[in-house]
Amino acid sequence: MNAVIDPEALHARAATTRMFQEAAEAPSVVGAQFVANRDVLAALAADLRRRPPSFIATCARGSSDHAATYAKALFETRLGVVTASVSPSIGSVYGVPQQLRDALFIAVSQSGRSPDLLRNAEAAREAGARVVALVNVADSPLADLADVVVPLHAGPERSVAATKSYLASLSALLQLAALWSDDFALLDALDKLPDALRRAWDCDWSAAGEGLVPARNLFVLGRGLGLGAAQEAALKLKETCGLHAEAYSSAEVKHGPMALVGPGFPVLILAQPDQTEAGTLALAGEFRARGAQVWLASREPGADLPVAVAPHPACAPLLLVQSFYRMANALSLARGLDPDTPPHLNKVTETL
Structure with a gap:
């Protein structure tokens, strides 16, 4: 994939894709969602404070996972509160009942139609869990199974690559956590998040986009609150750019995978602005010393990729992903692909 595209033509074409247009809607989606969901999430948070769950189980696939x-x-x-991911196959393929009494079971889905998620949500309810559905289609079968439905309010998403619905999933989780914990600083940050997302959309990550045009493999690193962002970025690079990208925790990468990192190896590092940041920055320096091609997204001076200032560390992953989406959209076109219609993929995947 060595397509040569005039930068101005690429910039103009990038703004015409559905991926670009839908991702650009995320700040407005998140702002409207916070208003629309406040009452339902405040009621859920109050109930969770009265009857705390023994643990939280999540169930999802793809970007939702x-x-x-x-x-x-x-x-x-x-x-x-201990939180663990439940493999959808345990219920839909193996049919093994799980011990979920008094747990909070959160199913995340854009369509709310995948059979494996439906079976697991049904089994969780039968086992005595409180089932919460975060779903973009509020009248979906998954919503019918849930005790509480939290609509994502992302609106129609026609690009195969999920963007605004993914960020809407994160913002719904963030609002629930803020209300449940009654954390004033986090609640205040919600009001500032839509504008921060707009600033993130304007961050210029073209240096990474241009550098990755000829790439065949890369690592995407994050940690803690930022690990999901690294996973999402790696998936989108596979999905829209035809790039073999693997996501790792910046701690776990040292347990074997870093043996692959040598001169010229591409590494995209998403630094989370919290207690994990110092270790992540040190790792970036270590990879650079090996001659790796590092693109570090960080608030620190001298970072390769600029980031929008987060109103709270828990908001930072949303901002990093928003900046990444714009870069990935342009990179897909530069590699001669169409980000809206990745090969062999459908918008809704109904896994058994």
């Missing part, structure tokens, strides 16, 4: 990765870090760091 990356939102679940964010949920795990968010609920464990803000609420101290």
